[in-house]
Amino acid sequence: MGQDVSEALIEAAAVPEDVLVSLDLEIGDERFAVLALRRGEALQVWHNVCPHAGRRLDYAPGKFLMHGGRLVCAAHGAQFSLDDGACVDGPGRGGRLAPLEVSRSANGWAVRQAAS
């Protein structure tokens, strides 16, 4: 059985527990830069796009600034909770990272674009 083209698969080996990782996903004809964080069986995936001015959040692919457990946008310093993606300080405060839909699959997690 082939993979559904409307979703991408993230294998467990690609997302070590409690480590924020940067991945490129292909869903259908589109490629997305995303952030992924696994905690136990739960995987959160967000677009790697800051809601303040649309820049990537890492300062180099997969390299993140952190402050007190929060993700800090490398462009202008907005700070994000990794519990829910909310921007809790800095420019863009009150905004939030855009999540993708995630469901458990046999080999990892299936990721789809969130319904808008």
Ligand code: FES
């Ligand atoms: S683009 Fe992230 S804080 Fe400005």
